[in-house]
Amino acid sequence: MPDVNTYFPDPTRPRPVLPGEYPLWEEALGLVNRDLAATLPDQEPLRLMALPAWDDGDGLDGARGEDLYVTMANGEWQGNCLEADAENGHADAVASLADAVASVADAAQETVSELLWQAWPVCGEHGLGMHSRVTDGEVAWWCSGGRSPREPEHIRAAVGALDTLGRPHRPNRKQRRRER
Numbered sequence: 286m287p288d289v290n291t292y293f294p295d296p297t298r299p300r301p302v303l304p305g306e307y308p309l310w311e312e313a314l315g316l317v318n319r320d321l322a323a324t325l326p327d328q329e330p331l332r333l334m335a336l337p338a339w340d341d342g343d344g345l346d347g348a349r350g351e352d353l354y355v356t357m358a359n360g361e362w363q364g365n366c367l368e369a370d371a372e373n374g375h376a377d378a379v380a381s382l383a384d385a386v387a388s389v390a391d392a393a394q395e396t397v398s399e400l401l402w403q404a405w406p407v408c409g410e411h412g413l414g415m416h417s418r419v420t421d422g423e424v425a426w427w428c429s430g431g432r433s434p435r436e437p438e439h440i441r442a443a444v445g446a447l448d449t450l451g452r453p454h455r456p457n458r459k460q461r462r463r464e465r
């Protein structure tokens with residue numbers, strides 16, 4: 286006789302999202318995981334986990350009735366579930382990759398910084414924790430800058446592109462430094 290849990294999976298336990306279930310969210314997480322690998326190479330990639338949505342009666346709980354969370358490799362997370370945008374809450378309703386990236390970046394930041402007890406991601410120039418910001422339809426990591434007026438707030442890199450900055454093992458970059 287099949288286990289009762291086959292019919293009634295534990296609704297309090299998150300399940301891993303399978304490849305292809307939430308393509309935009311998965312693509313967004315792929316970008317954020319590139320930044321994680323570039324900045325905290327010892328960390329395993331973050332994961333998307335799903336839990337049955339709380340029915341708050343707003344009719345926006347989506348076809349699958351699930352909330353998505355960005356978790357560490359071990360399934361732990363901090364903070365709220367992913368939201369498509371400010372007005373249309375549920376993850377099923379995400380309209381664009383930029384919306385998904387903005388939401389995943391914030392959720393990943395909360396999970397990583399709270400569970401590892403450190404600011405993440407950190408600006409390589411100023412040593413400050415950065416925040417995601419949407420500019421020209423692209424989501425980027427924004428830094429508030431240094432104390433000097435000559436170091437104003439700035440966009441560090443697009444989300445997913447932190448690995449293009451200051452990587453010492455890039456031969457062409459080393460070459461340029463030596464020539465200076």
Ligand SMILES: [Zn+2]
Binds near residue numbers: 411413430
């Ligand atoms: Zn900075």
